[in-house]
Amino acid sequence: MFGIFNQKKIAGEQANAAESDDDLKKKMELIRNRAPVPTLWLFGKTGSGKSSIVQRLTGSDEAKIGQGFRPETKFSRRYDFPNGEEPLLRFLDTRGIGEAHYDPTEDIDSFHSSSHLVLVTVRLVDHALDSLVGPLRQIRRDAPDRPVLLVLTCLHEASPEQDLSAGSELVAESSAPIHGQDEIDESLQQLIDLKRKQFEGLFDRVALIDFTHESDGFSNSGFGEKNLKRLILEMLPAAYRQTWAAAMSTQLEGKSELQRRAHWQILASSALAATASAVPIPWVNMPVVLAIQTRMIRKIACIYDQQMTSKHWFALSNVAGTQVAVRMASRELLKFIPFVGIAASIAGAFAFTFALGKVADWYFSVQAQGKTPSDEELRTIFADQLARGHKLWETPSK
Amino acid sequence: MKLLLKQLLNNPRIVVLFFVWTLPCILYVILGVIALFQTGWLLTLVWVLPLNWLVAWLISTYWKPTLAQRSKHIAAPELPEFWAERDQSAMQIVESFRASIAEVDESVFTDPQRYINDVQSLSRQLASHYYRKKEEEALHPVTVVEILAVVHLAVEDLEAWTQQNFPGSEIATIGHFSKIPGITKQVGNLSNLAYLASMIFQPIKVLAYPIYRKSGVVATELRSEIVTTIYQKFVQMAGFYLIEMYSGRLKAGSRVYKERFGHLVGAVRHAQGDRSKLDQINPQSISIALVGQVNAGKSSLVNHLLRGQHAITSIMPETKQVNRHRFPIADSSIQISLLDTPGYSDSLITRESSAEILKGVLSADIVLLVLAANSPAKQSDVQMLNELMKHYREHPELKAPRVLGVVTHIDLLRPVQEWQPPYDWRSPKTAKERSIHDTIDYCRELFGDAIQDYVPLCLLPQKSNEQSAVDDLLELITSEVSQGQAVALVRAYYDQFQKGRLERVVDQVANLVKHSIRKK
Ligand SMILES: Nc1nc2c(ncn2[C@@H]2O[C@H](COP(=O)(O)OP(=O)(O)O)[C@@H](O)[C@H]2O)c(=O)[nH]1
Ligand SMILES: Nc1nc2c(ncn2[C@@H]2O[C@H](COP(=O)(O)OP(=O)(O)O)[C@@H](O)[C@H]2O)c(=O)[nH]1
Ligand SMILES: [Mg+2]
Ligand SMILES: [Mg+2]
Numbered sequence A: 001m002f003g004i005f006n007q008k009k010i011a012g013e014q015a016n017a018a019e020s021d022d023d024l025k026k027k028m029e030l031i032r033n034r035a036p037v038p039t040l041w042l043f044g045k046t047g048s049g050k051s052s053i054v055q056r057l058t059g060s061d062e063a064k065i066g067q068g069f070r071p072e073t074k075f076s077r078r079y080d081f082p083n084g085e086e087p088l089l090r091f092l093d094t095r096g097i098g099e100a101h102y103d104p105t106e107d108i109d110s111f112h113s114s115s116h117l118v119l120v121t122v123r124l125v126d127h128a129l130d131s132l133v134g135p136l137r138q139i140r141r142d143a144p145d146r147p148v149l150l151v152l153t154c155l156h157e158a159s160p161e162q163d164l165s166a167g168s169e170l171v172a173e174s175s176a177p178i179h180g181q182d183e184i185d186e187s188l189q190q191l192i193d194l195k196r197k198q199f200e201g202l203f204d205r206v207a208l209i210d211f212t213h214e215s216d217g218f219s220n221s222g223f224g225e226k227n228l229k230r231l232i233l234e235m236l237p238a239a240y241r242q243t244w245a246a247a248m249s250t251q252l253e254g255k256s257e258l259q260r261r262a263h264w265q266i267l268a269s270s271a272l273a274a275t276a277s278a279v280p281i282p283w284v285n286m287p288v289v290l291a292i293q294t295r296m297i298r299k300i301a302c303i304y305d306q307q308m309t310s311k312h313w314f315a316l317s318n319v320a321g322t323q324v325a326v327r328m329a330s331r332e333l334l335k336f337i338p339f340v341g342i343a344a345s346i347a348g349a350f351a352f353t354f355a356l357g358k359v360a361d362w363y364f365s366v367q368a369q370g371k372t373p374s375d376e377e378l379r380t381i382f383a384d385q386l387a388r389g390h391k392l393w394e395t396p397s398k
Numbered sequence B: 001m002k003l004l005l006k007q008l009l010n011n012p013r014i015v016v017l018f019f020v021w022t023l024p025c026i027l028y029v030i031l032g033v034i035a036l037f038q039t040g041w042l043l044t045l046v047w048v049l050p051l052n053w054l055v056a057w058l059i060s061t062y063w064k065p066t067l068a069q070r071s072k073h074i075a076a077p078e079l080p081e082f083w084a085e086r087d088q089s090a091m092q093i094v095e096s097f098r099a100s101i102a103e104v105d106e107s108v109f110t111d112p113q114r115y116i117n118d119v120q121s122l123s124r125q126l127a128s129h130y131y132r133k134k135e136e137e138a139l140h141p142v143t144v145v146e147i148l149a150v151v152h153l154a155v156e157d158l159e160a161w162t163q164q165n166f167p168g169s170e171i172a173t174i175g176h177f178s179k180i181p182g183i184t185k186q187v188g189n190l191s192n193l194a195y196l197a198s199m200i201f202q203p204i205k206v207l208a209y210p211i212y213r214k215s216g217v218v219a220t221e222l223r224s225e226i227v228t229t230i231y232q233k234f235v236q237m238a239g240f241y242l243i244e245m246y247s248g249r250l251k252a253g254s255r256v257y258k259e260r261f262g263h264l265v266g267a268v269r270h271a272q273g274d275r276s277k278l279d280q281i282n283p284q285s286i287s288i289a290l291v292g293q294v295n296a297g298k299s300s301l302v303n304h305l306l307r308g309q310h311a312i313t314s315i316m317p318e319t320k321q322v323n324r325h326r327f328p329i330a331d332s333s334i335q336i337s338l339l340d341t342p343g344y345s346d347s348l349i350t351r352e353s354s355a356e357i358l359k360g361v362l363s364a365d366i367v368l369l370v371l372a373a374n375s376p377a378k379q380s381d382v383q384m385l386n387e388l389m390k391h392y393r394e395h396p397e398l399k400a401p402r403v404l405g406v407v408t409h410i411d412l413l414r415p416v417q418e419w420q421p422p423y424d425w426r427s428p429k430t431a432k433e434r435s436i437h438d439t440i441d442y443c444r445e446l447f448g449d450a451i452q453d454y455v456p457l458c459l460l461p462q463k464s465n466e467q468s469a470v471d472d473l474l475e476l477i478t479s480e481v482s483q484g485q486a487v488a489l490v491r492a493y494y495d496q497f498q499k500g501r502l503e504r505v506v507d508q509v510a511n512l513v514k515h516s517i518r519k520k
Helices: A007-019 A021-034 A050-058 A105-112 A130-142 A186-198 A225-235 A238-248 A257-278 A285-303 A310-319 A346-368 A375-392 B002-010 B012-039 B048-062 B067-071 B085-099 B112-131 B144-165 B174-201 B205-246 B254-271 B275-280 B298-306 B351-362 B379-394 B431-450 B467-519
Strands: A039-044 A077-082 A087-093 A117-123 A148-153 A205-208 B285-292 B323-326 B335-340 B366-372 B402-408 B453-456
Touching: A021 A257, A021 A285, A039 A050, A039 A130, A050 A077, A050 A087, A050 A117, A050 A225, A077 A257, A087 A238, A087 A257, A105 A130, A117 A130, A117 A225, A130 A148, A130 B379, A148 A186, A148 A225, A186 A205, A205 A225, A225 A238, A238 A257, A257 A285, A257 A346, A285 A310, A285 A346, A310 A346, A310 A375, A346 A375, B085 B112, B085 B205, B112 B205, B144 B205, B285 B298, B285 B351, B285 B467, B298 B323, B298 B335, B298 B366, B298 B402, B298 B467, B351 B379, B366 B379, B366 B467, B379 B431, B402 B431, B402 B467, B431 B453, B453 B467
Parallel strands: A039 A087, A039 A117, A117 A148, A148 A205, B285 B335, B285 B366, B366 B402, B402 B453
Antiparallel strands: A077 A087, B323 B335
16 A cells, blocks of 8 residues: 655755755645544534533633633633644634623624534523524625524433433434334424524534533533534545544543643644645655654654654664654754655555554653553554545545 | 791691790790899890800801811712712712802792803813713703703702701792792891890890891891801702713703613612612512533522522533523512523633623623632633623613622642532631632632622532521622612613604604605
């Protein structure tokens, strides 16, 4: 799947690139701008659960979630996940419609052009919506083709006696009755119908969720999450689906904080590498992909609090099963160019970077415990993860 | 002198009491004089009395009371509950005017020009306070009838006051004003009488008479102090009614005013701030408006207060128009109605509904703002309060109702699944108590002074509150009733006045039409 390039050519190209960090930076910027980063615009009243969604989908604590009685998001902002250098997902978190002393027009203007999907968050039992419906109408008028997903949150408020989250997720297809559980409260259906009426013509599909905090004692603090992810996938423009699918594919529950951070870093770097290899300009991608991989490994080492030494570089590049070229370049960025094996295809670039990241992840986590993994172990992991990487990047079926 | 005797004869009780009280003193005096006479010390001691007078005279000459001290004799008046803020600041103008009045002598009351002048210049100052225009133009809206009404009312009040402070004096009308110097003369007469009496026991005092005459200045001074006090009181009273006049409440003439407000003013003064006495004023009806966003729990609150299912509550927006419910509260003759309004902020709300809400709020004497604790989006509540305050700023003659915050849905605060009242949110210890406490804090931050007090409640019938939370709310409402009554009274008065004026205009037009038809 991935070809091995003529070493000489590559070396020449690398030398060129290494000569100019600035040049590389420019190229990276180019790639970054081309990367299909799914951008979700969260639009809803304050306390309706915008930040909760970001947190649930990313597992990151960056988005501050309120206690429910005071607006917690002080500024509207663009939130690149996991970071601005290798963005995988992008959230536009609006401060909160209906919040006292806040005028949303400016935010609406600045978010308007840069999003692929609007998530309108509404608490199911909240009918005080005039502050939301007005601006939403404007947003819809400005971009009628951009999909809008109506996310109805806080379901527990509608059924105080029953813990809905104990059952299977609820699905509400457009204008059809909700299904998913055997016994659904009649008032729940009424409320959803009312919401459809209140937002008539302003949304395309509906998701039902309850992301109430774990400590609040519901059976499932991610109720409706699966369905939400699926709907987002289906509604995103085709070009962005792949990234979304890859990002949402792994269950992170039960993983440690460090493992999670490493995982997101690997996914983000792999996706960027895939973008880079899709650039049709010959030899632009090459050093850039290498730079992305190098940076990824550095960052993983950093996550596990490990020093990057040539010993590590050697161990990792050796394991990748490629013709090793540990090359002592003069420039910092490309001081070690570990890998020569580069994918010819986009999926290959993704999978290769992914597998490499996973190996590094495992390697450093073992190192952090004071052990040294054997080459054999590393090699097995690399092979497994390579296959997994390929699967991840397969075009998701609609 | 004659007056004093007449007064004493009319009141034998006082004579008897006076006699019984003073008998031992007189006895001691007589015995003392006899004893002194026998020891032969009398001649040396007899000079003490005129010496004291001399000292008193010297002190009074060189130690004059300052104006400020003098004006302290009169306490600032208790302000009626129905006074708007503008009226209250007007009273400060009256007080500083009164304090600036220099010493006056008895002649002031026999010289009507003097006090009419003073009332007029005070009225000018007040007019510019009310109309914020140049003083000359300001007097324009005041009629002669009104000035007379003011003086009349002030004198009426003065009567009660002087009788309290100077028993035996009668001034009930302007005609009696000239009697005020008479009261002070009695003070002089009294001291003359005392001197004469003392001469009986002390013949030698005859020699000291010239000094006594000189010390008569003390009595005069005392007298002019009394006059000044009474006059200042008059000015204060007049100021009070001028304020009533400028606020427009006196326009319909002093009789109606007395009927409508008199008992309230009187009651406030009489009760000296004890509001419970106000409840005894003839029964009034007041209305309490429940406002808030849709589904905040307004209808639930009605049911909660009335202890039953009176209003339809629903998880869907249900209340479409303003509904009135009677709300009897224990041991009170006041009729209270609860106005359940449709919630605002509903995107499907009709224009009529919005108008209904506004009408309901503006006709309320107490406003309960129902706030859902679990929804931080409170911009529309802030807007509603601003609207309310704007209305009362534009109608400064009306008294603004008090706004109380009822914070509902506290059961849904975190931890969400916990509901085990009682919760002592004022000094929070558990997580739930902290949530409630912080919610109220946030509301305070947001609404500031616009909301006087808060009660957090869960209104879901399935989840009962502890008794004390319910009591808290009832207590709070009850304590606001007298304030609400004052609001209602002022509003009713203006409504009546406007209506009366309209009727008069209609009558006049009708007469005119009839007249012209007949002519043809
Ligand atoms: N997202 C979400 N939040 C919920 C839900 N149910 C309860 N919550 C709580 O509602 C509050 C939402 O706050 P936040 O996410 O900060 O809302 P934002 O202001 O829209 O960002 C938090 O206290 C959540 O724990 C739900 O179904 N979805
Ligand atoms: N959990 C909970 N629900 C409440 C509370 N107060 C009202 N509700 C529910 O909220 C919904 C709307 O209440 P309603 O009184 O009709 O609101 P209104 O629109 O303001 O009149 C109803 O389903 C009530 O049962 C409360 O304190 N806690
Ligand atoms: Mg937020
Ligand atoms: Mg209602």
